[in-house]
Amino acid sequence: MSNGKVTLLEAVNLALHRAMREDENVIVLGEDVGVNGGVFRATLGLRDSFGFKRVIDSPLAETMIGGLAVGMAAQGLKPVVEIQFMGFIYATMEHLVSHASRMRNRTRGRLTCPMVLRSPMGAGIRAPEHHSESTEALFAHIPGLRVVIPSSPARAYGLLLAAIDDPDPVIFLEPTRLYRMNPQPLLDDGKRLPLDSCFTLREGSDITLISWGASVMETLQAATALAEQGISAEVIDVASIKPLDLDTMEASVRKTGRCVIVHEAPRSCGVGAEIAASLYERVFLQLQAPIQRVTAPDIPPPLYRLESLYMPGVEDILHACDTVLRHA
Amino acid sequence: MKYFKLPDLGEGLQEAEIVRWHVKVGDTVKADQLLVSVETAKALVDIPAPYDGVVAKTFGGEGDILHVGEPLLGYEGEADAGTVVGRLEGGGTNQEDAFFIGTAPSTREYLANRATPAVRQLARQLGVELSALVGSGQDGQITRSDVENAAQTERERFGGEKLRGVRRSMALNMARSHAEVVPVTIFGDADLHRLGQAREPLIRLAKAMAAACAVEPVLNSGFDGKTLSLKQHERLDLGIAVDTPDGLFVPVLRDVGNRTSADLKEGVMRLRADVQARSIPPKEMMGATLTLSNFGTLFGRYANPVVVPPQVAILAAGAIRDEPVAVEGAVAVHPILPLSLTFDHRVVTGGEAARFFKALVDALEQPDA
Numbered sequence: 001m002s003n004g005k006v007t008l009l010e011a012v013n014l015a016l017h018r019a020m021r022e023d024e025n026v027i028v029l030g031e032d033v034g035v036n037g038g039v040f041r042a043t044l045g046l047r048d049s050f051g052f053k054r055v056i057d058s059p060l061a062e063t064m065i066g067g068l069a070v071g072m073a074a075q076g077l078k079p080v081v082e083i084q085f086m087g088f089i090y091a092t093m094e095h096l097v098s099h100a101s102r103m104r105n106r107t108r109g110r111l112t113c114p115m116v117l118r119s120p121m122g123a124g125i126r127a128p129e130h131h132s133e134s135t136e137a138l139f140a141h142i143p144g145l146r147v148v149i150p151s152s153p154a155r156a157y158g159l160l161l162a163a164i165d166d167p168d169p170v171i172f173l174e175p176t177r178l179y180r181m182n183p184q185p186l187l188d189d190g191k192r193l194p195l196d197s198c199f200t201l202r203e204g205s206d207i208t209l210i211s212w213g214a215s216v217m218e219t220l221q222a223a224t225a226l227a228e229q230g231i232s233a234e235v236i237d238v239a240s241i242k243p244l245d246l247d248t249m250e251a252s253v254r255k256t257g258r259c260v261i262v263h264e265a266p267r268s269c270g271v272g273a274e275i276a277a278s279l280y281e282r283v284f285l286q287l288q289a290p291i292q293r294v295t296a297p298d299i300p301p302p303l304y305r306l307e308s309l310y311m312p313g314v315e316d317i318l319h320a321c322d323t324v325l326r327h328a
Numbered sequence: 329m330k331y332f333k334l335p336d337l338g339e340g341l342q343e344a345e346i347v348r349w350h351v352k353v354g355d356t357v358k359a360d361q362l363l364v365s366v367e368t369a370k371a372l373v374d375i376p377a378p379y380d381g382v383v384a385k386t387f388g389g390e391g392d393i394l395h396v397g398e399p400l401l402g403y404e405g406e407a408d409a410g411t412v413v414g415r416l417e418g419g420g421t422n423q424e425d426a427f428f429i430g431t432a433p434s435t436r437e438y439l440a441n442r443a444t445p446a447v448r449q450l451a452r453q454l455g456v457e458l459s460a461l462v463g464s465g466q467d468g469q470i471t472r473s474d475v476e477n478a479a480q481t482e483r484e485r486f487g488g489e490k491l492r493g494v495r496r497s498m499a500l501n502m503a504r505s506h507a508e509v510v511p512v513t514i515f516g517d518a519d520l521h522r523l524g525q526a527r528e529p530l531i532r533l534a535k536a537m538a539a540a541c542a543v544e545p546v547l548n549s550g551f552d553g554k555t556l557s558l559k560q561h562e563r564l565d566l567g568i569a570v571d572t573p574d575g576l577f578v579p580v581l582r583d584v585g586n587r588t589s590a591d592l593k594e595g596v597m598r599l600r601a602d603v604q605a606r607s608i609p610p611k612e613m614m615g616a617t618l619t620l621s622n623f624g625t626l627f628g629r630y631a632n633p634v635v636v637p638p639q640v641a642i643l644a645a646g647a648i649r650d651e652p653v654a655v656e657g658a659v660a661v662h663p664i665l666p667l668s669l670t671f672d673h674r675v676v677t678g679g680e681a682a683r684f685f686k687a688l689v690d691a692l693e694q695p696d697a
Contacts, residue, residue: 252438
């Protein structure tokens with residue numbers, strides 16, 4: 001935390017410290033989260049502050065971690081699980097889909113499942129296979145799961161605290177590429193941010209750029225490049241992937257009449273498709289041009305030499321904007 | 329990469345143009361070494377390096393305009409790994425994280441009011457703000473009758489008569505001009521004792537304006553504030569403000585500089601007659617490059633006349649009065665014409681306006697030919 005500025009990683013760490021201080025039911029568990037402080041050090045210091053009973057180093061067994069969390073949550077604890085990389089999250093799916101997501105429904109509201117599952121997501125850190133996935137759409141598809149992706153230290157802090165408060169399961173995905181990028185001033189004041197709201201990062205009038213996660217960086221850079229051409233772009237960080245704050249996106253596209261959606265996940269059945277379809281339902285008559293998507297191709301994230309080709313770049317976004325703006 | 333942003337250069341200047349880079353990508357620079365020369369609206373400024381490092385990127389080429397706070401130069405920076413797997417890029421404070429929770433202020437009016445395109449167009453025509461309406465349709469949709477009712481009540485609340493025609497366009501044009509132009513007015517007098525027919529100076533004024541335009545042509549130009557473009561007119565097409573019971577008309581006297589006084593006089597009389605009879609074709613009232621208001625024939629001395637874009641100046645002539653003036657140490661009584669020149673200071677400098685004014689008064693004070 002140099003110069004009073006905080007990275008996204010440190011913001012997560014601050015939020016975890018605060019949540020554990022505020023509520024003794026908050027439990028952190030996962031691989032290496034205790035002694036080691038987590039693979040990225042997101043849980044650094046928690047074990048020293050709160051002890052090994054509340055900060056639990058689990059075996060290398062994600063299926064078990066998922067099951068443990070569901071059981072703890074259903075019986076009144078508030079587990080905050082860390083899965084080391086998104087590629088390892090699938091082993092928890094059985095518990096997330098078949099139990100966590102439907103605990104409230106199954107018990108007709110008698111039990112809820114107030115767990116948070118944290119995981120780094122996305123490419124761009126030159127990692128090996130299984131470490132660079134962006135499969136948020138899988139979870140967004142499951143009724144009963146919230147999916148939240150912060151893209152700045154402030155949003156990581158405020159949204160993680162809100163996710164821990166929430167009585168239902170939240171998949172909290174942290175863009176690995178942003179962990180140490182672009183530190184920002186942050187007040188550790190415990191303020192929550194709304195879990196079901198977009199964030200408008202830049203106000204504009206000519207085109208709406210919608211993104212989330214690490215791609216928000218490139219999207220903001222594209223907006224800056226557009227501004228140099230005299231084009232005023234509004235940039236929206238979706239942040240809450242499920243449920244989607246479609247009202248905010250709808251209003252913005254009503255205003256601008258043009259929209260480009262940017263995400264790092266593969267294109268087919270990505271969340272961009274859901275947003276585009278919903279916008280077409282709501283604002284078709286105000287659109288000046290077809291909505292465009294800028295996404296990764298439908299392939300597994302490649303090894304790092306090709307990584308920058310895989311992730312949507314500023315040029316790709318500007319190209320899509322050209323397509324949208326070309327319709328007079 | 330660590331970014332060095334264009335620093336605040338003081339005096340409230342928000343942008344600077346790059347004149348010359350003194351370093352290139354790959355150079356090793358020392359703190360305080362000269363990086364780049366930029367030109368602001370006020371001065372040429374040399375910007376030194378804030379600290380030692382290797383230049384990874386320069387932003388903008390010579391002639392490009394950068395704004396305060398935008399990245400100017402990137403230093404090579406070693407990424408701080410500190411992780412077990414992969415490599416995390418560190419640093420980089422180029423993007424400030426400021427956000428609105430939910431919708432941006434300018435978007436908020438679009439949140440609630442759902443209305444079909446036809447209803448939106450109607451609202452625009454009637455000048456009704458959709459954001460102020462509560463829709464009565466399905467899911468709060470704003471209907472045609474909601475808009476019509478709102479238009480009705482807005483008018484009824486104030487009462488009065490809706491402006492039409494010339495008065496409506498005066499209201500719109502004057503408000504637009506007031507919002508856009510940066511007016512400065514200079515006052516001065518012309519001593520008309522050498523003139524035979526001092527009481528009818530209109531044609532003299534027109535000819536004098538043409539003479540003054542030859543001295544300072546910029547007063548006879550058109551300016552587009554949106555694109556900041558200036559168009560120099562070759563000839564003087566003079567708009568002459570004419571008062572009528574219906575309102576203000578400004579017919580145009582073409583090519584004033586190259587016509588004889590007799591010809592101009594005839595032209596003015598014809599325009600006046602056409603205006604009074606309301607038979608003047610619209611194209612006769614378009615394309616003035618400069619305007620003259622001769623309000624003094626009614627009453628008054630000085631004024632703050634309003635420049636109407638794209639014109640950049642207007643001259644107002646007050647009532648001629650006999651006044652005591654000092655002539656070689658003695659008091660004499662001369663006919664004095666009070667004049668007011670308003671110019672758009674976005675385009676015209678005070679010096680240009682003053683020289684124009686001087687040339688104008690000199691031309692007026694010449695004896696009749």
